[in-house]
Amino acid sequence: MSKKPHRLYIFTGKGGVGKTTLSRAFARELNNSGHKAVYLTFKNQSLGETHHATTDTVKDGLRMISLDLEDCARGYVEKRLNSKMIAGWIVKAPFFRALINMVPGFSYLIYLGKILELGKDDPNLIVILDAPASGHALTMVESTSNFQKIFESGIVFEDTGKMLARLNDPEYTKIEIISLPSLMSWQEAIELRASLRERTPVDVAITVNNAFYPLVENDFDALPAAIREKALNEKKLIEENASEMQCILPHSLSTSSGGVESELVGSLSKLI
C-alpha cells in the first residue's frame, strides 16, 4: 500500500540543482501511479512590460501550467468584485501596479491564491510547484503571514487566512528542498530548512541530487587529483549527513535534460 500523496509540493533550492527536472519527473511518477499531478511554475514577479500570459498545456503526457501575474491578479479581483470591467481597470491602474511592484511579496500571495484555487476546483489534483530560488520559498511562506498581519480584516484577510491554513497543513502541503552534494549547497539547504521550520509546521525534506561519487566509488585511484578530491568530499558529506537526507540521486550520464528526466521517473517514491 503506497503512501497517500500531499496536495501541494513546493520544490525549492538554488538554481542549477535540478529542481525543474526533478519536479517534472516527480509529477510524471505520480501520474504513472494513477494520480493526477500538474507541474506548475511562474515566471514574472512584477507587473512590467513583458507579459507572459498564463499557459496550460500538455507535453508528452504531462500537464504543465505557467502562471502570469497580471492574469492571476485580474482573475482574483474579478472574482472578489464580480466585475470583469472593474478588475481590468484596477489591474491597469498605475497605483495598483506600483503597489505590487513595490512589494514583491504581493506577487507570491497572488500566485499562491491561484494555486490553492486550482486545488479547490479539482479535489484530486496534486500541484507540483517549481518555486523560484531559495529565499523565495521563504518569501512565499512569510509574505502570507505578513499580509495576514497587515490586513487585519476584510476579504483579503479571510483569503490569506485560508491560504495560511493550507500552507501550514501537514496533510496538504510538503516542501521539498533540493541540494547538490557539495558542502556549500548542503549548508544552505540545512539553513533554509531551519528557517522554513521556524515558520511552518509542514514536512520539509532535503533531497540530494546529482551525486557524483556513486559512479566512481570503485575507481578512486584511477581519478585525476581534482576529480578524486571532488568525489571524496561528496562521499564524506553524504556519509556524515545521510540520516538528514530524504533521498540521494546519482549523477546522470545523459547529456539532455529530457533524458535525465525520464531516468528519474520511478526513483522518487521517497519524495511522496
Place this chain on the structure above:
Amino acid sequence: MALTTKSFEIFCGTGGVGKTTLATSRALSLAGLGNRVLLVTIDPARRLKDLLGLSGDSIGEVQSVEIEGVKLSALLMSPEKTILRMAEKFQTPDLAHNRIVQILSKPYGGMNEILSLVEMEMQFESGKYDVIVLDTPPGAHFLDFLEGLAKIKSFFDQNFVEIFSYLGQKTAKAGKKVFGFGLINRVISTGVRKLLGYLQNVTGAQFIDDFIEAIQIIYQSKEAFLKGLALQDVLKMKEKCNWFLVTSVEQGKAQEAVEMKSHASSFIHQDHFLVLNKCLEKELESWNAETVKLKNLRDSLLIKEVTLKKRLRESFPTILEFPEIMSLSPLDHIQKLTHKWNSYVPQS
C-alpha cells in the same frame, strides 16, 4: 580584455553558483590593490558570514574585516536597519514606526531589493569607499526588480500621492493622524476614490487607513527612495559600474544565462562580464581515463562543459573562467579565487 575597477560592481546570478564567494573574493582582490572597498551582501552561507564577521549583532552594520592582512568593509543587509538609517538621515522618524512599513521591511518582507539600492547609495555618498561590491539576492529576480523600478518611480510621481500628502497636512493641522474614508471620499479625485472604494470592499476599511498613512510616510521619505532609484542611472554608465552575470558549469544552464542577459539588456550596458564558475575542463582534458566506464564519465562531463562554453561565447563578449575549488575551507576558497581575480586585472 580590460577588467578595470569601477565605483560599483554588481554580481547577479541564479543562486548556488558561488556568487557570494566570487563577490567576496573580488572585493578582497580590489582591497588588495589598495582600494577602499565595501562588500554588501544579502544572504551568505553561515561559514562565509563567520569569515566576514557578519553574525549576530553585526547584521545590518558595516563591519571592518581583515583577511590575511587585507582590510575591507562588509555589510550584511538588514532591511530594518536600513529603514532606521533612512529615518535618521532624512529626519523622517515616522518611517521607522509605521506598522505596515515595519512588516514589509522584515528580512523576507519583500523590500530587500529596493532597500539594498538605497543602502548602496547612502554608503557611497558617505565618501568612505572607492568601490562598492554588491552581491544581489539570488535569481533573475533582481533583474526583474530593476525592470520594475520605473514603475516604482511612478509611485512617487502620481497625483494620488500628492493628494495624500495634501490630506496629511490638513489632518496634521487638525491634530488628527488617521483620517476616515469619508474625508477622502470628498476630496480625492474620482479615479482614486473609485479605486479605493473597491479596494475597501476587499481589504477592509482599517487597512485603507493604515495604508494611506504608510503611503504618506513613505512619501515623506521619497528623497531617500528616489536617490536609491536614481542610482540605477549611474549603474547604466560604463565608466561607473561593472556587471557580472554569474553562472557555473555545475549549473550547466546556458539558456538561463542568456535569458538573464536579454532580460537585463535594457538597464545594463554592453560592458559586462559573464563569470563562469566551477570549470573542470583542464583537469578533464588531461585525464587519461582507462576504463570504458571512466571514459564515459569523463566525456559526459567534458561535453557538458565544452558545449556550455560554446553557447555562452555566442552571447557574451567576455567570459571570465574560474576553476572549481575543492578545498573545504572557506578561507582557502576565497584566497584561491582572489588569486584568480588578480590574474584578470591588467598589469599597470
